[in-house]
Amino acid sequence: GRKSMQDNTLTVSFRADPGPWDGWQKDWEIAAELVGRMTLEEKLSLVSSPMASMPDAPEEAIGSAGCTVGIEHLGIPTWDESDASLGVTNPNDVRHDDVTTAFPSTVALGATFSPELARLQGETVGAQSRAKGFTVQLAGGVNLVREPRGGRVFEYISEDVLLSGVVAGSAVAGIQSQGVASTLKHFALNPQETGRVMVSSDLSEKNLRESDLLAFQIALEHGQPRTIMPGYNMVNKKYASENAFLLSEVLKGDWEFKGFVMSDWGATHSTEHAAWAGLDRQSGRQLDTAHYFGEPLKEAVAAGRVSTARLDEMVTRILAVLSSVGGLDERRRPTSFPAEEHAEIAERIAEQSIVLLKNDGSALPITSATGRVVIVGGHADAGVLAGGGSTTVTPPGWVHDGGVAIAQLPLPRAYHPPAPLDEIRRRLPDSEVVFLDGEVTEVVGQIHADDHVVVFAENWATEGRDLPDLQLEGRQDDLISAVAGAAESTVVVLETSGPVLMPWIDEVDAILAAWYGGSGGGAAIAAVLSGAATPSGRLPLSFPRSEDQLPRVEMTDPGLTTSNPGEPRRGSYLSIDYDIEGADIGYRWFERQGEEALFPFGFGLSYTTFEYTDIVIATAGGGDPSVELTVTNRGDRQGIDTPQVYMAPPRVSDSSSTYRLAGWARVDLDPGESRRVRIRLDEMRICASFDPDDPGWTVHEGDYSIRLARNAADRPVLEQKVRLNGTRLRP
Numbered sequence: 001g002r003k004s005m006q007d008n009t010l011t012v013s014f015r016a017d018p019g020p021w022d023g024w025q026k027d028w029e030i031a032a033e034l035v036g037r038m039t040l041e042e043k044l045s046l047v048s049s050p051m052a053s054m055p056d057a058p059e060e061a062i063g064s065a066g067c068t069v070g071i072e073h074l075g076i077p078t079w080d081e082s083d084a085s086l087g088v089t090n091p092n093d094v095r096h097d098d099v100t101t102a103f104p105s106t107v108a109l110g111a112t113f114s115p116e117l118a119r120l121q122g123e124t125v126g127a128q129s130r131a132k133g134f135t136v137q138l139a140g141g142v143n144l145v146r147e148p149r150g151g152r153v154f155e156y157i158s159e160d161v162l163l164s165g166v167v168a169g170s171a172v173a174g175i176q177s178q179g180v181a182s183t184l185k186h187f188a189l190n191p192q193e194t195g196r197v198m199v200s201s202d203l204s205e206k207n208l209r210e211s212d213l214l215a216f217q218i219a220l221e222h223g224q225p226r227t228i229m230p231g232y233n234m235v236n237k238k239y240a241s242e243n244a245f246l247l248s249e250v251l252k253g254d255w256e257f258k259g260f261v262m263s264d265w266g267a268t269h270s271t272e273h274a275a276w277a278g279l280d281r282q283s284g285r286q287l288d289t290a291h292y293f294g295e296p297l298k299e300a301v302a303a304g305r306v307s308t309a310r311l312d313e314m315v316t317r318i319l320a321v322l323s324s325v326g327g328l329d330e331r332r333r334p335t336s337f338p339a340e341e342h343a344e345i346a347e348r349i350a351e352q353s354i355v356l357l358k359n360d361g362s363a364l365p366i367t368s369a370t371g372r373v374v375i376v377g378g379h380a381d382a383g384v385l386a387g388g389g390s391t392t393v394t395p396p397g398w399v400h401d402g403g404v405a406i407a408q409l410p411l412p413r414a415y416h417p418p419a420p421l422d423e424i425r426r427r428l429p430d431s432e433v434v435f436l437d438g439e440v441t442e443v444v445g446q447i448h449a450d451d452h453v454v455v456f457a458e459n460w461a462t463e464g465r466d467l468p469d470l471q472l473e474g475r476q477d478d479l480i481s482a483v484a485g486a487a488e489s490t491v492v493v494l495e496t497s498g499p500v501l502m503p504w505i506d507e508v509d510a511i512l513a514a515w516y517g518g519s520g521g522g523a524a525i526a527a528v529l530s531g532a533a534t535p536s537g538r539l540p541l542s543f544p545r546s547e548d549q550l551p552r553v554e555m556t557d558p559g560l561t562t563s564n565p566g567e568p569r570r571g572s573y574l575s576i577d578y579d580i581e582g583a584d585i586g587y588r589w590f591e592r593q594g595e596e597a598l599f600p601f602g603f604g605l606s607y608t609t610f611e612y613t614d615i616v617i618a619t620a621g622g623g624d625p626s627v628e629l630t631v632t633n634r635g636d637r638q639g640i641d642t643p644q645v646y647m648a649p650p651r652v653s654d655s656s657s658t659y660r661l662a663g664w665a666r667v668d669l670d671p672g673e674s675r676r677v678r679i680r681l682d683e684m685r686i687c688a689s690f691d692p693d694d695p696g697w698t699v700h701e702g703d704y705s706i707r708l709a710r711n712a713a714d715r716p717v718l719e720q721k722v723r724l725n726g727t728r729l730r731p
C-alpha cells in the first residue's frame with residue numbers, strides 16, 4: 001500500500017501502477033544487440049546454470065545457489081544467484097566465515113501488516129546481497145497459505161490475497177532498489193511440500209485467477225520482479241515449469257511480464273516442451289535427470305524443433321534483466337556492509353511482528369517481578385528457531401540441533417543468537433532470571449509457586465516436508481500444562497512456522513506468537529516481554545481450533561511419495577483438490593463453513609487500547625469506496641494499531657460472496673494521540689469475479705457490504721452497504 005498525508009489525514013491506497021518494469025524497452029534493446037553478436041554455444045551457456053554450493057561449482061563462483069559464467073568478449077560478466085527472502089544464505093558453508101543477517105520469516109513480516117517494513121526488509125536483504133556480489137536474490141515467496149501445516153508456511157506471507165500481494169511486492173521492490181534482481185515464487189499453487197515433485201495442485205481457472213494468481217499479480221505490479229520461479233509441483237496436471245497456461249498465457253501474455261522465468265532447482269522436465277511453454281532457464285541442473293537446456297536444446301534448435309527466435313528471446317530476457325539491475329556493468333566482488341545497522345533493522349521488524357494473543361490479568365509486561373522469572377525450554381538459552389530449507393540463514397554464532405537432508409544438501413535445524421534468556425536478563429536487570437530445561441517432572445519440580453514462568457514452545461517446519469499436524473512437537477503441551485499448574489503466572493512464547501493447537505490455552509495467562517524471529521528475534525521477544533516494546537503484530541493466518549476445521553483434514557504420508565528433486569521416485573502422482581475451498585482460503589473458509597477459529601486472521605492485542613470515532617464509509621459517486629476514521633490511543637503507552645476493512649461483494653452466480661480484506665492502515669500513536677486515516681478500497685479485483693470464458697475482471701454493479709473491524713471475525717465497529725457501479729478491468 002502507498003501512504004500519503006493530506007490535511008493531516010493518513011491516506012492508504014492499494015492499487016499499483018500495473019505493467020512491466022519501467023524502462024524495460026531500453027534493457028531489451030541492449031540485450032537484443034548482445035544476442036545478435038552471440039554464437040549458438042554462447043546463447044546456450046546462459047539458459048541453464050549449475051548449483052554453486054557443491055564441489056563442482058565453477059571456480060569463479062562466489063559460492064551460492066547458482067553461478068553463470070560470463071562471456072568476456074561481449075562484456076557479459078559472470079554472475080551469481082543467492083537464496084532468499086530471509087537473508088543471504090550460505091549453503092553447505094560454501095563461503096566459510098561468511099557474516100550475514102537472519103531476517104524474520106516472511107510470515108512474521110506478514111504479521112506486521114506493514115508494506116513499509118516489507119520494503120525495508122527487502123532493501124536490507126538486497127543491500128547485503130549486493131555487497132556480497134550477488135546479482136539475483138531468489139526471494140519473493142508469495143504462495144497463499146492454503147495448508148497451515150505446509151512445510152514452507154514461514155517462507156510465505158498470509159492466507160489473504162491482498163496482504164500477500166502487497167507485502168511480497170513491497171519486499172521485492174526493496175531488494176531490486178539495491179541493484180539486485182529478485183524472484184517471485186513458487187509460481188503457482190505450491191502450498192505444500194510433501195510430494196512436491198509428484199503432486200498436481202488442482203484448481204479451476206476461475207478460482208485460481210481469483211486467489212493464488214491474483215496474489216502473484218498484485219505482487220508483480222507492486223514489485224515488478226525481474227524473474228519468476230515456478231514451483232516443483234504440477235498445476236492441473238502440468239508441471240509448473242512447463243505450463244503454457246501459467247507461463248505464456250497468464251504471465252507473459254495477460255500480465256506482460258518482461259523478465260525471465262527460471263526453473264526451480266531440479267524442476268525442469270523437458271527441452272522443447274518447456275521452452276515453448278515459456279521456461280527461459282534451467283536452474284540447478286545437476287539435480288535434473290538431464291541437462292535439458294544444454295545439448296538437447298542445441299539439437300532441438302538445429303532440428304528446428306525450437307526456433308532460433310525463441311532461443312534468442314530466452315537469452316534476451318535474461319540479459320535484459322541483468323541490464324536492468326546493472327548486472328552487465330562488471331564482475332561483482334564482495335564488499336563490506338553495515339552489519340550492525342542491518343541487525344537493528346532485523347530486530348525492529350521482528351519486534352513489530354510479534355502478536356499478543358492472550359494477556360489475562362496483565363501478566364505481561366513482566367516488570368521487576370515479585371518472584372523469580374523462570375525461562376523454560378525452547379532452546380531459549382541458545383537462540384530463536386529458524387525454518388529449514390534453502391532459505392535458512394546461518395549468521396555468526398548460529399547453532400543447530402538436528403535437521404534433515406534434501407537434494408543431497410544438509411538442512412540444519414538452526415537457532416539464531418542472541419539467546420532470549422540473555423536478552424531477558426538484559427531487559428530485567430533487577431529480577432532473578434533462571435533457565436530450566438529437561439523432562440516435564442524435572443522442570444516442574446523446580447518451579448516455585450510465586451515464579452513468573454515464560455515457556456518457549458517451538459515447532460520446526462522445513463522445506464521438503466509438511467508438518468504431520470498442528471500440534472507442538474514432543475511433549476511441549478504437557479510441559480506447558482504442568483508448568484501452568486505450578487507457577488504464579490505462565491506466559492507462552494510460540495516460535496512456530498504458523499498456527500499451532502493450544503490445548504493448554506485456558507491454563508496459561510499470556511501467549512505471544514513470535515514466529516521465527518531471526519537474528520533480532522531474541523531481543524524482540526525480550527523487549528515485548530519486558531514492556532520496552534508494545535506488541536503490534538496482527539495474525540496473517542487463522543489459528544484453527546482443530547484440524548477438522550480445515551478443507552483437507554488428512555495429510556499425505558511422506559513415506560508414500562517423493563518430495564524432493566534428485567531423489568528416487570516413490571509412489572504415483574498425487575492430486576490435491578484445492579477447489580474444496582476454491583478462492584475462500586483461511587478466514588473466508590471459516591466464514592463459509594460457519595466455523596470459528598481459535599484466533600482469527602487480523603487478530604492481535606496490545607498493551608494499550610485504541611478507539612475508533614467519526615467513521616465515514618464513502619464512495620465517490622459509486623466509484624472506489626473508502627473508509628475514514630479517527631484512531632485514538634486511549635492507554636498510557638505508545639502502540640501501533642491496525643484497523644482493517646473487510647468487504648463482501650453482492651451474490652453473483654458461481655462467485656463467492658464472503659468478506660475479504662479490502663484495506664487496512666497502521667497507526668503509531670503515543671498515549672492520548674489521535675490520527676485521522678482514510679483507507680482507500682481501490683484494489684477492487686479482490687471483490688471482482690474472473691470469467692475464463694470472458695477473460696478479465698468484472699466488478700459487478702450492486703450492493704457491497706463494508707465492515708470496519710479489528711480482525712476478520714470481529715463484531716464490526718461499523719458495517720454499511722454501499723452501492724457500486726459495475727466496472728470491467730483487464731485480465
Ligand code: GLC
Binds near residue numbers: 083
Ligand atoms: C530450492 C527451493 C527454491 C530455492 C532453490 C535454490 O529447492 O525450492 O525456493 O530458491 O531451490 O536453492
